[in-house]
Amino acid sequence: MADLNLFGGVVKILEIPKQKILKKKYTVVQCRVQLPQARKNRVVKLKVWGKLAKDVITHYKINDYILVEGYISIRSSLKKDSIKSFKRIPKKAEISALKIYPFILSSIR
Numbered sequence: 001m002a003d004l005n006l007f008g009g010v011v012k013i014l015e016i017p018k019q020k021i022l023k024k025k026y027t028v029v030q031c032r033v034q035l036p037q038a039r040k041n042r043v044v045k046l047k048v049w050g051k052l053a054k055d056v057i058t059h060y061k062i063n064d065y066i067l068v069e070g071y072i073s074i075r076s077s078l079k080k081d082s083i084k085s086f087k088r089i090p091k092k093a094e095i096s097a098l099k100i101y102p103f104i105l106s107s108i109r
Contacts, residue, residue, distance in 0.1 A: 007072040007095055010103050011035055013064050014043065017056050029053040033068075033095070044072075044093040052100060065104040070097040 011033035020028045029048045036042075046068065048056050060066060076091040 005072045006070075008067075008069045009035065010065055010067050011044075011046065011095075013046075013060055013062055013066065016062060017048075017060065019053065019057055026050070027053045029056050031056075033066075044095055046095050046097060048097045048100065052097065056100060059102070060100075061106060063106040064102070067101040067103045068095060068097050069099040070095050072096075 014032045014034055017029045017031040020030065022028055027050060031046055032043055033046045034042050035044060072093060072095050074091050075094055
């Protein structure tokens with residue numbers, strides 16, 4: 001069973017949100033966002049699903065600050081270098097958004 005961690009906070013959009021369609025049915029938007037903290041890993045991936053994903057594509061741009069509510073998870077994977085050895089890829093944080101609110105929008109539109 002996986003642990004679920006609720007997340008609520010302000011993030012800054014670092015790249016243009018990119019839309020993907022999974023199984024010709026589900027709309028997913030992904031982009032990198034920055035957390036306002038002084039820790040080592042400040043950049044995380046934001047995933048938005050469904051109708052909210054379409055709103056993110058139309059309304060939000062680079063350097064916008066948004067308030068996000070959702071779940072945060074840590075992803076790690078193994079990369080197979082050879083048959084006998086596995087290389088560990090660093091853990092990355094990912095936020096699956098349930099709600100998004102505008103906080104500070106950039107003046108360039």
